[in-house]
Amino acid sequence: MGREVSESCIDxxxxxxxxxxxxxxxxxxxxxxxxxxxxxxxxxxHQLSERYTMERPRFSDHLEAIKFICKDFWFELFKKQIDNxxxxxxxxxxLQDNRFCWLTRMSIDQSPENGTSEELSIMADNKAMQSMHLxxxxxxxxxxxxxxxxxxxxxxxxxxxxxxxxxxxIKA
Amino acid sequence: MQFFGGSEISxxxxxxxxxxxxxxxxxxxxxxxxxxxLYREWNRPLHTLNPQQDHKLMFGLLFSLKSLAAKMDPTxxxxxxxxxxxxxxxxxxxxSFRTNSYKLSFMETPSGIKFILxxxxxxxxxxxxxxxxxxxxxxxxxxNPLYTPGTPIRCELFNTAxxxxxxxx
Numbered sequence: 001m002g003r004e005v006s007e008s009c010i011d012x013x014x015x016x017x018x019x020x021x022x023x024x025x026x027x028x029x030x031x032x033x034x035x036x037x038x039x040x041x042x043x044x045x046h047q048l049s050e051r052y053t054m055e056r057p058r059f060s061d062h063l064e065a066i067k068f069i070c071k072d073f074w075f076e077l078f079k080k081q082i083d084n085x086x087x088x089x090x091x092x093x094x095l096q097d098n099r100f101c102w103l104t105r106m107s108i109d110q111s112p113e114n115g116t117s118e119e120l121s122i123m124a125d126n127k128a129m130q131s132m133h134l135x136x137x138x139x140x141x142x143x144x145x146x147x148x149x150x151x152x153x154x155x156x157x158x159x160x161x162x163x164x165x166x167x168x169x170i171k172a
Numbered sequence: 173m174q175f176f177g178g179s180e181i182s183x184x185x186x187x188x189x190x191x192x193x194x195x196x197x198x199x200x201x202x203x204x205x206x207x208x209x210l211y212r213e214w215n216r217p218l219h220t221l222n223p224q225q226d227h228k229l230m231f232g233l234l235f236s237l238k239s240l241a242a243k244m245d246p247t248x249x250x251x252x253x254x255x256x257x258x259x260x261x262x263x264x265x266x267x268s269f270r271t272n273s274y275k276l277s278f279m280e281t282p283s284g285i286k287f288i289l290x291x292x293x294x295x296x297x298x299x300x301x302x303x304x305x306x307x308x309x310x311x312x313x314x315x316n317p318l319y320t321p322g323t324p325i326r327c328e329l330f331n332t333a334x335x336x337x338x339x340x341x
Contacts (some may be wrong), residue, residue, distance in 0.1 A: 014317075015317040018317065133317055
């Protein structure tokens with residue numbers, strides 16, 4: 001569709017957004033920072049879904065919309081599709097991406113440095129920082145789905161990097 | 173070999189080059205302020221100094237060598253004073269030096285990051301290798317959201333990537 005932006009620029013911009021919201025704007029209130037980042041993602045997802053569904057007919061049901069997110073939408077955003085989709089047919093969907101591109105470069109050193117209690121708290125901090133980076137994509141999914149008429153709640157799960165799962169719960 | 177050995181032809185001390193596939197001994201990465209960002213060793217039988225002194229010695233050695241090489245450049249007319257730090261990329265920069273027991277290769281990036289790789293003396297020119305390691309640095313360290321520039325590198329992905337690549341030199 002014409003103009004392009006460098007991928008490294010986007011990656012760096014997102015890194016800075018998370019770091020600024022967590023460390024400067026809402027320094028001791030991670031929940032507020034998370035909500036703001038998710039709200040930004042919501043706006044982005046809202047507008048992107050408008051753009052990417054321009055030439056398509058309306059979706060017949062929830063599953064079709066989720067499949068659109070998994071295939072075309074994810075492909076437009078990250079040049080790959082979702083690797084695994086699971087559902088309980090009662091409004092909960094789990095989207096698993098085995099190599100989520102915004103997480104591929106994130107890594108922390110696991111080797112023990114000082115006493116164990118300090119190392120544990122450092123690792124807990126790092127886990128918290130990693131999960132902060134996932135609020136933006138959760139917001140994108142939530143914004144896209146709500147623009148398609150499906151209100152939902154989205155959360156992320158990073159039990160094993162670099163794969164991550166997004167859990168979508170559709171509000172009945 | 174011990175007393176008068178010094179020519180290139182004398183046999184170098186036996187190094188297990190093919191058993192572990194490990195030609196490289198150590199790698200250092202410094203930033204432009206002299207902070208040692210990374211030090212990894214794979215094959216270093218002799219430690220003479222404690223780590224801090226070792227890093228300071230290495231940084232000082234390279235600083236002086238670069239300065240000396242730029243000052244003695246016969247092709248350029250304009251040379252700064254000896255010891256004055258030059259911008260990365262200005263003046264001529266040396267690539268490597270070789271002794272009878274090791275070869276030290278050096279590369280400085282425009283951002284002031286210095287890569288030093290110490291290998292066995294029979295390795296060929298390692299400039300492409302160092303460029304590849306710089307690429308790994310950009311991907312796994314500079315673009316890592318959890319890394320603060322200027323601090324020692326603590327990224328597992330970078331460490332494993334470097335280990336794996338160096339094993340194949």
